Amino acid sequence: MNHVDLRLYGIIDPERTGGRNPVELVRQAVAGGATLIQYRDKHAEGRRLVELARALKMALEGTRVPLLINDRVDIVLAAGADGVHLGQEDLHPEDARKLLGPHAIIGLTLKTPEHADALAHMPVDYGCIGGIFATVSKNNPSPPIGLDGLRATLARARNASRGPVGAIAGIDASNAEPVITAGADGIAVISAIFMAPDPQAEAARLRRIVDEALASRSVLA
Template identity: 80%
Template structure:
């Protein structure tokens, strides 16, 4: 299992940048304390996806912050990304691991306790539970699970997998502390970070909230 720091997991989606350069926004977020970056783009063509993923990877050079690609194992391979994040309907993690190799980071979206239970038999490095709160960053017909849903799924994920477990959807400075207090190891953030007027400052605020909440809970750091 590969170590992954999920404390502040920034998901960059060109549709959620306010028309600004995603590469510069990622640089700012990492400078402010983001610990992991995922590139997500549901609409771009393959060549553009590879080019931007390569540019993002180059921008993260020397920061020790990994770059993951959402859904697309082929794009991650072509761009030399550090791994992928997979949904329940994407390529099976076994196949992704075979293609990407043992050192790649593979994450998995978890929406139910049953999905969390199955983590024990598949080669993933972390899970991300969601959507916790309502969000406009993704077209998701399923209702938000809330903190109660997060608390329900987390024990299943802990028993099945030794990797960290994060939370996603609708998380910002108003509720990040509650998410960590509920048991998550980190937060995945899209709009609250990359639609912010100052992503570096917002990353610093979010990271501070997460670190303080983890310390209060007796967890990492």
């Protein structure tokens, strides 16, 4: 299992940037404290995906922050990215691992406790539970699971896997602390950073909230 720091997981989607340069926004997010970056683009064609993925990878050189690609193992391979994040309907993690090898980071979306149970049989490095709150960044037909649903799915994930588990959907500075207090190892955010007027400052704010909540949780434990 590869080490993954999920504390502040920034997901860059060109449609959620306010028309600004995604590469520059990612630089700002990492300068503010983002620990992991995912490139998600549901509409671009293959060549454009590879082009931007390579530019993002280059922007992250020297930062030790990995770049993951949403869904597309072929783009990971073509762009030299560090791994892939898969949904429940995407390529099976076992097939992704065969293609990417042992050192690639593979993450998996967990929408239900049953998905969390399946981690025991999956070659994945982390899970991400969602959606926690309502969000405008993704069309999600399922209702938000809230903090109670997060706790229930987390409990099953902890039993199934030693890997870290994050949370996603509708998370920002107003609700990040209770998400971490509920047990998540980190937060995945899109608009909270990349639609903010000052992405670096907002990333720093979120990172501070997460780190303080994790520290408090350790003390309470």
